[in-house]
Amino acid sequence: MDKRRLGHLVVLVAAAGFPAVSQDPYLLNLLITTGIWTTSVWGVQLIMSTGQLTLGHAAYMAVGAYASTLLVMKAGFSFWLAFPLSGLISALVALLIGYPILRIKGVYFAIITFAFAEIIRLIIVNWPSLLGGYGGIPNIPAPQPIFSIRFTSRLPFYYLILAISFITYLVMVRMEKSRIGKIFSSIHESDTLAESVGINIMKYKLIAFGIGCFFAGLSGSFYAHYFNFTSPEFFTIWQSIYCLIFVLVGGAGSVLGPLLGSFFLTLVPEFLRVAREYEPVVYAIILILIMFLLPGGLITLPARLLGQKKILGRR
Amino acid sequence: MILEIKGVTKHFGGLAALSDLSFQVEPATILGLIGPNGAGKTTLFNVISGFFPPTLGKVFFNGEDITGLRPDQVAKKGLVRTFQGSNLFKHKTVLQNVIIAHHLQVKASFWQLLMNNARAKADEASAHKNSLDILEYMGLKDMKDELAQNLPHGHQRALGVAMAMAARPQLLLLDEPITGMNVEESQRFIELIRGLRDRGITLMVVEHDMKAIMGLSQRIVVLNYGRKIAEGSPQEIQKNQQVIEAYLGSEGLT
Numbered sequence: 001m002d003k004r005r006l007g008h009l010v011v012l013v014a015a016a017g018f019p020a021v022s023q024d025p026y027l028l029n030l031l032i033t034t035g036i037w038t039t040s041v042w043g044v045q046l047i048m049s050t051g052q053l054t055l056g057h058a059a060y061m062a063v064g065a066y067a068s069t070l071l072v073m074k075a076g077f078s079f080w081l082a083f084p085l086s087g088l089i090s091a092l093v094a095l096l097i098g099y100p101i102l103r104i105k106g107v108y109f110a111i112i113t114f115a116f117a118e119i120i121r122l123i124i125v126n127w128p129s130l131l132g133g134y135g136g137i138p139n140i141p142a143p144q145p146i147f148s149i150r151f152t153s154r155l156p157f158y159y160l161i162l163a164i165s166f167i168t169y170l171v172m173v174r175m176e177k178s179r180i181g182k183i184f185s186s187i188h189e190s191d192t193l194a195e196s197v198g199i200n201i202m203k204y205k206l207i208a209f210g211i212g213c214f215f216a217g218l219s220g221s222f223y224a225h226y227f228n229f230t231s232p233e234f235f236t237i238w239q240s241i242y243c244l245i246f247v248l249v250g251g252a253g254s255v256l257g258p259l260l261g262s263f264f265l266t267l268v269p270e271f272l273r274v275a276r277e278y279e280p281v282v283y284a285i286i287l288i289l290i291m292f293l294l295p296g297g298l299i300t301l302p303a304r305l306l307g308q309k310k311i312l313g314r315r
Numbered sequence: 316m317i318l319e320i321k322g323v324t325k326h327f328g329g330l331a332a333l334s335d336l337s338f339q340v341e342p343a344t345i346l347g348l349i350g351p352n353g354a355g356k357t358t359l360f361n362v363i364s365g366f367f368p369p370t371l372g373k374v375f376f377n378g379e380d381i382t383g384l385r386p387d388q389v390a391k392k393g394l395v396r397t398f399q400g401s402n403l404f405k406h407k408t409v410l411q412n413v414i415i416a417h418h419l420q421v422k423a424s425f426w427q428l429l430m431n432n433a434r435a436k437a438d439e440a441s442a443h444k445n446s447l448d449i450l451e452y453m454g455l456k457d458m459k460d461e462l463a464q465n466l467p468h469g470h471q472r473a474l475g476v477a478m479a480m481a482a483r484p485q486l487l488l489l490d491e492p493i494t495g496m497n498v499e500e501s502q503r504f505i506e507l508i509r510g511l512r513d514r515g516i517t518l519m520v521v522e523h524d525m526k527a528i529m530g531l532s533q534r535i536v537v538l539n540y541g542r543k544i545a546e547g548s549p550q551e552i553q554k555n556q557q558v559i560e561a562y563l564g565s566e567g568l569t
Contacts, residue, residue: 174429174430174431175429177431178428178429178430178431178435179421179423179428179435179438179439180425180428180429182411182414182415183415183418185404185407186404186407186415189404189405189406189407190402190403190404192366192386192398192402193398193402193403193404193478194415195366195385195386195387195390196364196386196387196390196395196396196397196398196479196482197387197390197395197415197416197418197419197478197479197481197482198387198390198391198418198419198482199387199418200385200387200388201387207425
């Protein structure tokens with residue numbers, strides 16, 4: 001078994017075995033939250049791998065959360081069907097929005113993703129009859145029991161998000177190693193060159209955008225049925241910006257980046273016992289430090305410490 | 316006639332970069348495109364290869380109207396261009412650059428590529444082998460694992476052409492291929508270009524090195540201020556009064 005597969009197994013076993021060490025609900029909640037963010041942030045990284053900057057990722061989490069909530073509470077679906085459907089619905093919304101705007105380059109594309117995120121949030125806020133308005137939708141049921149596992153405590157949620165994150169990770173790794181990943185990174189490096197050798201850059205950018213938002217939708221769905229509550233306040237521009245910060249701090253150039261970023265930035269404020277209001281300040285300071293000291297993200301730390309030549313991570 | 320430019324005009328705002336250009340290119344020949352800086356040569360390449368559409372006029376490739384097609388669609392038809400300067404996938408190796416350029420030869424579908432099944436693996440193996448052949452032809456095989464950004468200038472240009480070759484062009488647009496090369500490199504490159512023509516590829520070459528262009532081309536088209544001011548054999552062009560005037564103040568036509 002090669003080193004990478006062995007690494008996977010070790011981490012998976014460690015994560016799966018963690019509850020044997022501690023089932024402190026506070027800690028479990030922290031880890032579950034990290035898992036939700038990691039899943040979503042992997043989507044951001046995929047989108048960024050084609051050179052696009054998405055400033056509205058949280059909106060697609062919201063689409064997933066609300067879609068899942070409505071499918072379960074209004075249409076009587078089982079969570080287990082609503083969950084993948086929410087991902088698909090988010091992806092569909094992303095494709096509908098992305099198709100007309102993907103021709104737009106750089107900063108302008110980012111601004112429009114931001115604008116659409118705000119539009120989605122405003123739709124949620126201004127449709128109280130269906131979407132609960134500012135107050136959100138309370139009493140969202142937990143996932144229905146499966147394989148006689150009942151979701152009445154934190155532990156089943158922990159294992160569920162662990163499974164979801166792990167599958168997401170495998171998908172991301174598969175993407176990166178395949179020609180698809182090479183196509184994405186060539187579009188990132190030089191889209192005119194990619195076009196000149198026959199790559200349809202619009203198509204692949206859309207694919208990356210759609211898949212990235214699919215995972216946002218999945219994480220949103222899980223979020224709704226774990227917290228039993230969803231609200232537009234959970235999915236504001238701040239959450240979108242946090243998604244970007246998690247990727248950049250962890251390292252945009254490696255699939256492990258979002259995992260590291262999510263962990264680091266979820267745990268550090270906890271250890272510093274930082275009040276909610278000061279969280280953005282902590283994130284800003286960490287981001288600035290990383291940009292100056294470790295531009296490739298935390299993932300480049302081992303190489304730096306070992307005194308190797310500076311590895312310039314792709315941003 | 317493999318390529319026909321008919322009445323091509325390109326305006327950028329108030330500026331006419333190209334005005335009513337018309338000419339034809341015969342298959343398996345080399346057409347030289349010359350003119351002072353700013354004459355519109357690269358703009359013409361951009362229009363032909365689909366990077367932007369002309370304001371007026373049409374481009375026909377093998378009798379088919381390709382005006383306004385996307386660059387990747389034009390490449391798929393067999394019309395490939397290279398770039399001035401070094402447009403490469405800088406953080407990838409020489410070999411990886413050429414393998415990616417085999418995009419049009421890949422038969423596997425999106426899902427097959429993602430899952431890396433037998434068909435995807437076969438495509439990859441064939442692209443790998445073909446890339447090595449191309450790199451050998453271009454004299455780059457020894458550097459195959461070098462990062463593209465680390466290549467010396469002349470080799471970067473060669474890599475650009477290698478990538479264009481991976482796209483299996485019938486018509487290749489070379490934008491200043493030997494600019495910035497030393498005498499030895501230029502000579503080798505000129506031989507290479509002739510070799511491509513001998514293999515049946517049609518070439519349209521923009522170059523400032525007059526000796527090279529005169530030596531390589533069967534026909535030459537001369538642009539100035541976006542207009543065609545002369546067309547003919549290298550001998551005819553060298554004697555053309557208007558062309559000489561256009562170049563007055565620069566090296567001359569020797």
